[in-house]
Amino acid sequence: MKRVRLPQIQSTVLRILLLLGTARILFAQDDTAPHSTEVPNPMGIHTWFIIFAVGAFLAWSISFSLQLQREALLKRNSRENLILLKNQYLEKIAELDSMKDAGTISEQGYRREYNNTRLRLSKILGQIEKGGRDDRGL
Numbered sequence: 001m002k003r004v005r006l007p008q009i010q011s012t013v014l015r016i017l018l019l020l021g022t023a024r025i026l027f028a029q030d031d032t033a034p035h036s037t038e039v040p041n042p043m044g045i046h047t048w049f050i051i052f053a054v055g056a057f058l059a060w061s062i063s064f065s066l067q068l069q070r071e072a073l074l075k076r077n078s079r080e081n082l083i084l085l086k087n088q089y090l091e092k093i094a095e096l097d098s099m100k101d102a103g104t105i106s107e108q109g110y111r112r113e114y115n116n117t118r119l120r121l122s123k124i125l126g127q128i129e130k131g132g133r134d135d136r137g138l
Helices: 006-027 046-104 105-135
Strands: none
Touching: 046 105
């Protein structure tokens, strides 16, 4: 292994310090020289107003977009729920018919349940149809 002698280290450190000192002198600025006068920017307030206005518009745009997405999600969910209810009522009617054929329900009970279920189904179908017309813009 090669050993570095102490005088070599001292001369290297001295050269680095000399280089830094020279660079400091070369890049130094004269603080006694006259400076230009700083004038306030007359468009400063205008710039901040534009930044604020654009920021407010972007915030409103994001809010409006989120609101539209939320309404679309609610509309889709409510339509899906109506379709689910329609399917449940159709199954109930089919179940009532099979119970009538099997003789496990009285004629009067069958009519009452059948009419109630059919009335609920017609209301659901009306709501689905109304929602479909709203979607098409009619």
